[in-house]
Amino acid sequence: MTDTPDVARLLDNARALADSTEPAVAEIEAMVIETVSAFEARLQHNFARGPFFVKLRNKLAAEGHIDLAQTVYHYYLAANVLKHGGGKSLRELEKIEPQPFTLQDEEGKALIDVTADGFLSGLVEALEKSHQALAAK
Numbered sequence: 001m002t003d004t005p006d007v008a009r010l011l012d013n014a015r016a017l018a019d020s021t022e023p024a025v026a027e028i029e030a031m032v033i034e035t036v037s038a039f040e041a042r043l044q045h046n047f048a049r050g051p052f053f054v055k056l057r058n059k060l061a062a063e064g065h066i067d068l069a070q071t072v073y074h075y076y077l078a079a080n081v082l083k084h085g086g087g088k089s090l091r092e093l094e095k096i097e098p099q100p101f102t103l104q105d106e107e108g109k110a111l112i113d114v115t116a117d118g119f120l121s122g123l124v125e126a127l128e129k130s131h132q133a134l135a136a137k
Contacts, residue, residue: 007042007131010035011124018120028114029082032123036079039127046134056130065133072126074100078112078119086111 014035017023040052047055053076060069078101080089090111093103102113114120 007039010038010042011128011131014120014124014127018118018124025110025115028120029110032079032114032120033083035123035127036076039131043131043134056134060130060133063133065129068126068129068133071100071122072130075123075126079123081111082114 014031017027017031043056044052047059053073057069057073060066060072074093074096077089077093081087081093090103093099093101101119102116103111104113105111112119
């Protein structure tokens with residue numbers, strides 16, 4: 001992990017927000033999008049060109065980290081939904097049983113409830129484990 005120390009700092013910042021008392025929903029949503037985007041940008045060099053999170057999922061699964069591979073990919077889809085709204089990522093999430101996250105379609109709210117189920121801390125944990133798995137190789 002020495003080649004990407006900024007990833008650890010990035011995840012520490014997200015963890016601090018997750019551990020704070022009742023952060024604003026918009027703040028969590030922004031942190032999710034920023035963290036996922038920056039994680040991808042900082043670690044893209046581990047893969048040839050192409051969709052980073054698809055390649056990460058495939059690599060993790062090939063190395064025996066099947067649950068982690070699915071979890072990190074689900075968080076990637078959720079971040080896409082937060083960033084872009086409904087679309088392919090939301091349709092993929094809607095097909096998963098049981099639902100990995102609380103989806104909502106109330107007017108004026110994001111399609112993913114980032115305040116439910118320890119969403120942000122779960123994201124940080126999945127990215128930390130993925131980063132460790134990449135660094136181990």
